[in-house]
């Protein structure tokens with residue numbers, strides 16, 4: 250078989266790759282078709298430089314080779330993208346699939362878990378078609394576990410959707426960002442968040458979260474921006490509560506994500522050993538230093554402020570307006586300093602794909618560039634670094650041989666025009682092509698139709 254190789258380049262590296270590919274094809278037991286994707290440019294998620302005239306070969310759900318046109322085996326399907334850039338599928342590390350309305354607390358009270366789950370499925374599929382192949386759920390507005398059901402149905406192949414990991418609920422103190430604080434004390438309601446007070450209630454809540462399928466724990470360590478009646482500059486949990494939470498979650502091997510805006514809240518969460526700080530709006534240089542030392546990830550969700558500045562979308566619009574006037578510039582500068590100092594900054598949106606046009610999600614990366622991060626690093630923050638945060642980096646986040654084939658493409662070059670990311674032209678997840686130029690997208694599930 251190897252003697253049939255036509256050497257089209259005098260490059261021993263490609264000859265070597267050819268031999269490997271043909272050997273792989275010869276010994277592959279599964280009869281999966283091979284697909285070749287070609288484009289003028291490739292961003293592989295790891296290299297600092299863009300790779301020109303790239304070919305990616307996919308077989309089954311895996312990437313089997315990357316090279317130039319000489320690696321394309323005869324007779325395989327070739328997707329010619331031309332003046333486009335191939336990238337790893339994007340990962341959104343901070344999503345609330347069940348929030349299908351900007352006024353999410355009212356929506357929580359008005360609709361059932363099942364309805365939210367259906368809205369979430371639609372939102373997640375829209376997100377996938379916009380290039381987001383992985384999602385970390387940072388708790389959601391639900392009494393039950395619709396996010397876990399959504400994930401189970403996608404994992405089972407009943408529906409096509411992004412890969413999902415994360416927490417079922419956000420855990421909040423009484424009166425905190427996960428509580429509903431605008432109704433009278435006479436009203437007996439169940440809040441959107443999971444309300445706990447004291448280390449023992451936290452432990453119990455965490456055990457329940459894990460019992461029902463959360464593989465992250467989400468804590469509202471400080472007040473929030475979008476909720477009514479609390480203050481993002483205030484710390485919610487006590488150091489004792491934080492310590493109990495991290496200790497309990499870690500004992501089960503589950504990482505903790507801390508929603509934290511207040512400077513001191515960020516520091517207390519980092520000191521307690523959380524894996525990630527969500528938002529970090531009032532982060533200072535001391536907190537940055539602590540995060541570098543501990544390897545804590547930062548998911549700034551910075552585009553959210555700009556999104557909510559357009560129109561009067563929030564019940565607590567005054568908090569966002571105050572941030573836009575007094576906090577935005579400093580926050581952008583701090584994100585740039587954190588990245589430069591070595592904090593692993595990751596893309597997360599915090600918008601709710603059920604309520605927002607997902608093409609705007611990539612503006613988080615454009616804002617990283619505004620914060621002084623290079624376009625390449627901004628893209629890696631939504632691919633490779635995000636996969637590292639999620640513990641997916643052995644199979645996702647980069648385009649390399651052996652990785653799962655979550656691959657997207659955009660027209661032009663996103664390094665010179667970040668808005669190219671808003672025009673995703675091809676989406677492949679696990680080797681399944683669901684969107685390609687010039688053809689209708691396909692979200693058909695993997696299960697056979699009944700009767701087949």
Ligand SMILES: [Zn+2]
Pocket residue numbers: 343345387599
């Ligand atoms: Zn959030």
